[in-house]
Amino acid sequence: MDTPEIEPTTEPPMQHGSRGASDPVLSRLAREEPLTWWNPPVDSARGLAASGVDPALVDDAAARLERxxxxxxAxxxxxxxxxxxxxxxxxxAGEWQRVSGIxxxxxxxxxxxxxxxxGSIKARGGVHEVLQYAETLAVRHGLLPEPPRPGPDYTVFGAEPFRRLMREHRVVVGxxxxxxxxxxxxAAALELRATVHMSVHAxxxxxxxxxxxxxxxxxxxTDYTEAVAAGRVAAEADESVHxxxxxxxxxxxxxxxxxGARVARQLHDLGVAADAEHPLYVYLPCGIGGAPGGVAYGLKREFGDAVHCVFVEPTRAPCMLLGVYTGRHDGISVAELGLDTRTVADGLxxxxxxxxxxxxxxxLLAGYVTCxxxxxxxxxxxxxxxxxxxVEPSAAAALDALRRVAHEGAGENPMKVPDxxxxxAWLTGGGMLPDHVRAGYLAGRSDNRRSRDRRPHHRSLED
Structure with a gap:
C-alpha cells in the first residue's frame, strides 16, 4: 500500500540559530512523514561561485583518472x-515509467x-582519492615525475618498487x-593497507x-558519525596513514x-536535450552528502539552470535537509528530532x-525529498x-522521489515540471548484493528495519 504523502512545501529556510519544534517542516521530519521541500531558486552561476569549490579540482581529478x-x-x-x-x-526505464503511471x-x-x-556510486570518489594518494606517494619517493609531466605508463604501479612503497602505508576511512x-x-589492489571503521548496524x-x-x-x-570520528583520531597519530x-x-x-561531464556525453549520445524547454531532473540519494554533492556540482557545471538536482533521504535520517533548512549544517543532528537513523537504506x-x-x-539544489x-x-x-x-533500498529512494515529483508536477508542484x-534516477548501489540479501529486499525484509512502536518521541529543539 502506498505511504501517505505530505504536500510539497516551499517554506523558506530558517535563519541561522532560529529553531523550534513548532516549525511545520521540523515537525513533519520529527514525525517521519515523507516530505518534499523546494529550495528557493538560485541562479546556477551564482550558486557555483558561492560553493567555494575550485572547478580546476574536477578537471585535475578527470586527468588523474585518465592517467x-x-x-x-590491467x-x-x-x-x-x-x-x-x-x-x-x-x-x-520505459516499463517502470509505465507501471508507475508517469x-x-x-x-x-x-x-x-x-x-x-x-558496484556503487562510491567507486567514483573513493577510487579517485586512493589513486591520488598513491600517486602522491610515488612522486614524493621519486618513483614518478610530478604530473602532468610525461611519465611512465601507470601500469608501473603493479611493479615491485611501487607495491613495496604502498605496503608501507595505510588508508583509513569511516x-x-x-x-x-x-x-x-x-587499496588492496594497490597493496596499500586499509582500515575501515563501521557502525555495528552496517x-x-x-x-x-x-x-x-x-x-x-x-x-x-555508535552511529556512522562516531565511526568517522574514530577513524580520524586513529589516523592522526601516524604519518604513514592517510x-x-x-x-x-x-x-x-x-x-x-x-x-557531470560524462553524463553530458551520454545524454548527447542518446539524443536527449537538456535545456529550458527540456529540463533535466536528477534524483540523488543522500547520506552524509559527499557523493550526491559532488555529482550535483558536476552536473551544474555542465547544464547550469537546465538541470534540477533533488537530494533524497530516508525519513529516519534526513540529515542534509535538516542541516540546510535550519542553516546549522553539521551543527545539528537528526537525534535532536528524536530520530535514530535506523533505516533499511543503510548507505543513507x-x-x-x-x-x-x-x-x-x-x-545548487532544487529540492529535497524524504522517503x-x-x-x-x-x-x-x-x-x-x-x-x-x-538495487539497494538506498538506490530505490531515487525512484520513489522521481515518481512523486513527476506526479506532483501535474498538480501544485512549484517547480512546474514540463511535459x-x-x-x-541515480541508482547508487546494489551490484554486489549477495543472493540472500537480494531475496530479502524483494520480500520486503531487512535486518535494519525496526518496528515503529519503538520510535522514540522527539524532543523539542529548545530543550
Whole structure:
C-alpha cells in the first residue's frame, strides 16, 4: 500500500540559530512523514561561485583518472573493454515509467549499481582519492615525475618498487558500507593497507567482503558519525596513514563531480536535450552528502539552470535537509528530532550531514525529498518487476522521489515540471548484493528495519 504523502512545501529556510519544534517542516521530519521541500531558486552561476569549490579540482581529478586507466584495465578485468574507464551506463526505464503511471517526459536510470570495481556510486570518489594518494606517494619517493609531466605508463604501479612503497602505508576511512568497499577494494589492489571503521548496524555482508580482501574492519557500537570520528583520531597519530575524510574531502568531492561531464556525453549520445524547454531532473540519494554533492556540482557545471538536482533521504535520517533548512549544517543532528537513523537504506543512515557539502551545494539544489523504508522497499520490488534489476533500498529512494515529483508536477508542484522534462534516477548501489540479501529486499525484509512502536518521541529543539 502506498505511504501517505505530505504536500510539497516551499517554506523558506530558517535563519541561522532560529529553531523550534513548532516549525511545520521540523515537525513533519520529527514525525517521519515523507516530505518534499523546494529550495528557493538560485541562479546556477551564482550558486557555483558561492560553493567555494575550485572547478580546476574536477578537471585535475578527470586527468588523474585518465592517467590511471592502463593500471585499472590491467587490475580490474571488467574495465578492460572500456580501457580502464570506471563508468556506468545510462538506461531507459520505459516499463517502470509505465507501471508507475508517469505519462509525460522520459525516465532514465544512471546505473551506478553496476559501476565497475565496487558496484556503487562510491567507486567514483573513493577510487579517485586512493589513486591520488598513491600517486602522491610515488612522486614524493621519486618513483614518478610530478604530473602532468610525461611519465611512465601507470601500469608501473603493479611493479615491485611501487607495491613495496604502498605496503608501507595505510588508508583509513569511516563508512556506512559502500565507501568502505570502494576504498578497501582499490587499496588492496594497490597493496596499500586499509582500515575501515563501521557502525555495528552496517550490513554484515559488506564487512565480510572487506575482510575477505584483507581489509581491517573496526566496528563501533555508535552511529556512522562516531565511526568517522574514530577513524580520524586513529589516523592522526601516524604519518604513514592517510585518512579519507568523508565529511570534508575535496578529493572525494572532485572524483564524484567528474560524473557531470560524462553524463553530458551520454545524454548527447542518446539524443536527449537538456535545456529550458527540456529540463533535466536528477534524483540523488543522500547520506552524509559527499557523493550526491559532488555529482550535483558536476552536473551544474555542465547544464547550469537546465538541470534540477533533488537530494533524497530516508525519513529516519534526513540529515542534509535538516542541516540546510535550519542553516546549522553539521551543527545539528537528526537525534535532536528524536530520530535514530535506523533505516533499511543503510548507505543513507547518517545523522549529521557534511557541513562542507551542505554549504557548497545549498545554492545548487532544487529540492529535497524524504522517503519511508516501506516506499524504498516497494520501489526495489517495482523496479525488479518492471526492468529485472535489483538495487539497494538506498538506490530505490531515487525512484520513489522521481515518481512523486513527476506526479506532483501535474498538480501544485512549484517547480512546474514540463511535459518535456527528462527524469534521471541515480541508482547508487546494489551490484554486489549477495543472493540472500537480494531475496530479502524483494520480500520486503531487512535486518535494519525496526518496528515503529519503538520510535522514540522527539524532543523539542529548545530543550
Amino acid at each position: 590511471f586507466r592502463p593500471w585499472i584495465a 587490475t580490474f578485468p571488467e574495465t578492460a573493454p572500456a580501457r580502464g574507464l570506471i563508468e556506468s551506463p545510462l538506461d531507459e 505519462r509525460t517526459g522520459r525516465v532514465l536510470l544512471k546505473r551506478d549499481d553496476i559501476l565497475p570495481v565496487s 563508512s556506512t558500507g559502500n565507501l568502505g568497499l570502494s576504498i578497501g577494494i582499490i 550490513q554484515q555482508w559488506k564487512k565480510d567482503l572487506l575482510r575477505s580482501r584483507g581489509v581491517e574492519v573496526v566496528e563501533h557500537s 585518512f579519507v575524510d568523508d565529511e570534508h574531502s575535496l578529493s572525494l568531492f572532485a572524483g564524484y563531480a567528474v560524473a 543512515a547518517v545523522g549529521r550531514a557534511s557541513g562542507f557539502v551542505g554549504r557548497a551545494v545549498e545554492g 519511508t523504508d516501506e516506499a524504498m522497499l516497494s520501489q526495489v520490488r517495482s523496479l525488479h518487476g518492471a526492468e529485472g534489476m535489483v 518535456g522534462a527528462t527524469h534521471l
